[in-house]
Amino acid sequence: MTATEPRVLQKLDGAPWEIEPYLRVGGYEAWRKCLKELSPDRIVDELKQSGLRGRGGAGFPTGTKWDKVLHHRIKERYFVCNAGEHEPGTFKDRYLLKHSPHQLLEGCLIAAHTVQAKASFIYINHEYQEEHENLKKAIAQAKARGFLGKNVLGAGVDLEIELFSGQGSYVAGEETAMLESMQGRPAMPRQKPPFYPTDFGLYGKPTLVNNVETLCNVPRIIQNGARWFTQVGTEKCPGTMLFSLSGAVNKPGIYELPMGTPLRRLIEDCGGGVPKGRKVKAVFPGGPSFAMVTPDQFDLPMDFDSLKKAGTGLGSAGVIVVDDATCMVAQTLKFSDFFKVESCGQCPPCRMGTINLATLMAKIEHGEGTQKDLDSLLQLCGFVKGTGYCTLVTGAAVLVQSSVRLFRHEFEEHLALKRCPYKPAPAGVA
Ligand SMILES: Cc1cc2nc3c(=O)[nH]c(=O)nc-3n(C[C@H](O)[C@H](O)[C@H](O)COP(=O)(O)O)c2cc1C
Structure with missing residues (x-):
């Protein structure tokens, strides 16, 4: 074999x-x-x-x-x-x-x-x-x-x-x-x-x-x-992994690859690259609960330890590709809403934290946000991370932190323009 x-x-x-x-x-x-x-x-x-x-x-x-x-x-x-x-x-x-x-x-x-x-x-x-x-x-x-x-x-x-x-x-x-x-x-x-x-x-x-x-x-x-x-995979993560590949790729689907396979191979060889000649903007290597990576990290080996070392995670290998036509604030809001809806509400930091994160994200995406909202967003992430009986709220915070860290300029642009730059400006607005 x-x-x-x-x-x-x-x-x-x-x-x-x-x-x-x-x-x-x-x-x-x-x-x-x-x-x-x-x-x-x-x-x-x-x-x-x-x-x-x-x-x-x-x-x-x-x-x-x-x-x-x-x-x-x-x-x-x-x-x-x-x-x-x-x-x-x-x-x-x-x-x-x-x-x-x-x-x-x-x-x-x-x-x-x-x-x-x-x-x-x-x-x-x-x-x-x-x-x-x-x-x-x-x-x-x-x-x-x-x-x-x-x-x-x-x-x-x-x-x-x-x-x-x-x-x-x-x-x-x-x-x-x-x-x-x-x-x-x-x-x-x-x-x-x-x-x-x-x-x-x-x-x-x-x-x-x-x-x-x-x-x-x-x-x-x-x-x-x-x-x-143990003949395939890495020393600490032997075997293969089933990757669920979705988002902006030509051939989404399930791909079985040895643990430690570079992300590039999954996206380019298996997924056939990004449709309509667009470029990759970001990738969630382990679903929305782990930090995103950018194209300069495409040689990252996809296994539990390598991704953890790189500040993200493999999770259950739900790899989501985001292209350069996507507003990262809107994309982050979509997942923030998911966490808000899915929080079971048992732990106060998760119940309140996921609601407040989604509310602040929505304000910024819809052009109603201020610099203070952006500061509060990051402060809130720090408060709720690591709290809760499960990792749901930590995932919700990591998502926002990673989005602001990598795409702060897009958040700032929303604040300055008072609208989403990826949506057509209303008539009469430059
Ligand atoms: C919010 C949340 C959702 C989870 N959903 C699943 C799931 O759908 N399936 C699953 O196998 N593990 C899920 N897990 C992980 C499980 O708690 C558990 O670690 C896993 O089932 C153990 O199996 P394993 O050792 O074979 O990975 C989830 C964890 C969290 C925090």
């Missing part, structure tokens, strides 16, 4: 829920191996050696997380696959749910079995109805073959995976908010520490939560070994 061949995305014949094409490429062999040959500790060891890190945004080492739940003193444990995906510009989990339900299911079975979960769930964005249906059909086919249900493959193990329709908000994808909502409560994050899911998860019991893409990597690691996995 070369460095650029897909590893997570597998092209299969037939309908995605049909089990036969998946079995023909070695599907469920890793699951069989885990049931019959490997102890849970051996599985965890393999994952640790692979260096797999969570693809849901935080990049936490997967093997370490599994180890924590497996060796927890409390024996009542749960497993939840997080398919809540609701961030603007991120759609890779949807692709996997739709096209690779068996691969995901196999990853879930291995995870649930390894940590000896009492019950296991896939929490799925409620808007993903076709994907939900595909998973349901895939589960039925896998069950008919004895891969889940009672006495799985004659190994004396009983295992079911239940589908749970999510609340459909951005915050509901935050793992502790997701667990709250699964217990019939509002989808609001818990305070961390101390309430990390590995200690205090579903029903207050140790719970393993992993992202869809993370779990889709697992069967292939078990099948091919940790050394195979």
